[in-house]
Amino acid sequence: MNRIDVNKTYKLFIGGAFPRSESGRVYEIKGADKKFIANPALASRKDLRDAVVAAKSAQPGWANATAFNRGQILYRMAEMLEGRSEQFINEITILEGVAKKAAQLQVSQAVDCLVWYSGWCDKLTSISGSQNQVSGPFYNFTTPESLGVVAVFAEAKPSLLATVRALAPVLAGGNSAILIASENFPLPAISLGEVIATSDLPGGVVNILTGKASELIPWVGSHMEIDGIDLTGVSKKQEEELRLAGVDNLKRIFRFSNTDHPERILSFMEQKTIWHPIGI
């Protein structure tokens, strides 16, 4: 008799814990072969509300950690993801229907992406800060600072890589994140919660919601405690909706091209300029 697998339950990831949706709802995910895989949670606006509370509360601690420490944690995430390669390769092949080799490549690229951004944490100000030569006896310098809470809608595919590519720069800049996984290809995103939970990342710095982007978009767009949005994964129409709703607190909103670049970090950072007189 073949051994019966113990199938995973896919829950939300909020504040470092794995709760079900407060609405009790789930939805069905089928693989590329149309077979049933799982019933991930269908997040509600209240789950989003809870995620924002967690993200907001965790953000100052994350921003105040040393850049070295943030880099260490992102590198640790890379180590943890590498260790779980098989798990993610399976999820990607079943979900996306791609060959194992392609899934392997995707996972190794995701690991390398985390390593890349981990190395940026303590170098950002070297490339984007400056001491400015103003006219007058003043020491004047500009330094980037974290923005706050950033919502991320990553592209649906490649399901793991696009998610990591969007999430890592947000974290490198000292922000906390609310990741809204793609509706049809959510599993690698929600499994990323397991990687995060074992990487010493403080609870609440990353929160992951699965469900219908269309249901959550009006709430993400209008939430006054969300400071920025990466909407690379949404449609043009949804983008307009988010941008309109985001005007009320002038959210910083961007769609990115398929690339790794320090600009993705700096887009979710503020620039502070400080003057100080020089004299006895």
Add this chain to the structure above:
Amino acid sequence: MSDFEYASAPESRAIANIESNYGLFIGGKFVQPKKGKSFNTINPATEEVLSKIGYADKSDIDAAVKSARSAYLKVWSKMPAKERGKYLFRIARIMQERAREFAVVETLDNGKPIRESRDTDIPLAAAHFFYHAGWADKLEFAGFGSKPKSLGVVGQVIPWNFPLLMLAWKIAPALAAGNTVVLKPAETTPLTALLFAEVCQQAGLPEGVVNIVTGDGVTGAALVNHPDINKIAFTGSTEVGKSIARAISGSKKTATLELGGKAANIVFDDAAIDEAVEGIVNGIFFNQGHVCCAGSRLILQENVAEEVLDKLKKRMSLIRVGDPMDKNTDLGAINSKEQLNKINEISNAGDKEGANRWSPELKLPSKGFWFPPTIFTGVTQSHRIAREEIFGPVLSVLTFRTPAEAIEKANNTMYGLSAGVWSDKGSKVLWAAKQLKAGVIWSNTFNKFDPASPFGGYKESGWGREGGRHGLSGYLTAEAKVNK
């Protein structure tokens, strides 16, 4: 009433597996020197022999450079930058894992207190690799052009005062920028470099990318003069630095030099006095004063001189001198007999020239090389103890009345590595920082190092910077300069 004498709290030696002898690390393996020569390395706190070390002569240097060149051409310069970076991350992680072992070996070989190796040297060394690992695949963003190129093979000679940390300051940026290296550790402190070679093996670093050649000054000269080296990185005395600069003046080799210092530590009357006293102590007694950027001249505002000196002396009486392996030791052994002789010679000159020497009453161990924490008051700029680098736990104290006078005295030296400023007034701190001719200015702190912070000197304290974005330029081909 008090019997609160700290009982001996020794760190265990068991973790350190020091071999009875070591070969040279060339081409990824430990090999015997071709002529079979060796020398001993000792523990300066006890004078016991720790290990027999291979002595590299010209033929060994030749082999090492060949190996480095081959690794550069065939492997390292062809490897995608992000993979290079991942080797450096591995090295950093293994150093973190073996941190305690490194700390114990460093203390045994160098004589510095275990607390300092454990809490400062080793963590900083690992952090240096971690930091530079992240630059390897980001050089196009570093402000050196869109396709910065490495130099090739780099010859590196490091001193004995922070053996592993100086190794990290040299090797990490060199490798991150795509170069391969031949590094010569100091004669009296080869062990952590050899342990580092093991880490390279554990990290799977391609053979020949890092080569460690142990030996003495003659070994170092052979490396510097080797025709197939593209660049030299040297940390050590100004005297030797100048001889290197002379040696390469007719060649295409470039050099970065991190040389001596005689840093001024200026304390204004509006300083946070208790913290300033800590800063003075840290500035000159940290690492037994074997620090190029040590705050060896205290420049004290006259109206607080008595108060500060009184607190300083009381604070110095708390300095625990003794067994470097004791976790409570603050001041360890002087690294060698030669260095102890030098310290004694200049200090005696201080007495002869009329300065007033003071040390707390202490019992020094009978074996090993020791010098008590010492201050000289009544010092003027013309005294040898105010002009020459002592490289020991000896502080010369001068006074000033006005800010301008403080700056004048501080700058009155051929050195320009570092300086300290103590004042609670922000604008004065920035004003002083602006006036001081030194590459590193510490305000209301001292002896702070970070891989992200560029370090290096003005004037005869050297050429170039190490650490930070600026430090990368020494290992990349310059865009605008021409190599003669």
Add this chain to the structure above:
Amino acid sequence: MIIDGSEKSLRKFLDELSPVDQVGAEARAAMLATRSIKTSSKAWAIDMAISMVDLTTLEGADTPGKIKTLCAKAVRPDPTDSTVPSVGAICVYNDMVRIARSELDSIGGNSLPVAAVATAFPSGRASLAVKKIDTQDALDAGASEIDMVIDRGAFLSGRLMEVFEEIRMIKELCGDKAHLKVILETGELVTYDNVRKASYLAMLAGADFIKTSTGKVAPAATAPVVLVMLEAVRDYFALTGTKIGVKPAGGIRTTKDAIKQLVLVKETAGDQWLTPDLFRIGASALLNDLLMQRMKLRSGHYASANYVTVD
């Protein structure tokens, strides 16, 4: 005289105190926390710490029963081991002093002082008249130590003379019947500069001890705060020849914490302060951890909470 009793001279003196650099002070405290205290020095430190504990209960729910068991614990911390010293004092609310004193006297703890918190502890928000009656009550009931709180509102709004006068008046009531500890509530003062100023203000006004906290506000007795207060008593002694005591209270829960405090004392104010006459630790849970560590040193293996009494 350092000050002439006028507000002007008090302000001048306090303004001219050297500032404290936060980063530097915290670094010094952190460095002292790395001291490794082992074997014989650890044994000495544990017993000294026990003798310095002001065993405290300050709960709204305190009852005579609770006070009585506290007294028993204070006199004989370990009923199975008579080599364990008694604590330094017991510390209770004003209306529990009489019970505490009579209980201690009946079980052989006559030499153990009762310290009472007073002056509208912990907030200090009451009229001067009420604070004086509060203090007198405690003294009449047999308290030989008074732990008063300063008026933080007055301090933070710059009414320094008011704070000074209150302390002076409470000290006057104490006379030589009781020693006065002045609680600065450092968690509310926030900056080290304020801690330094308040320390000197309290000493000039007549404090016998300066104390960090009520234990009701966090942060309480952090290492850098205690460092700054020890520097103050050290320098005050150099200035006046008078030795004032220091009492950290709140947040000191483990033997490690207590030993770190003793290291701070030794390497800041000096060995002379390593006595319950000049250093006390306000704590409750700490005592049992000290006992467990003492057991471990004697037996060589880790102890269990089952072997120390809960009260």
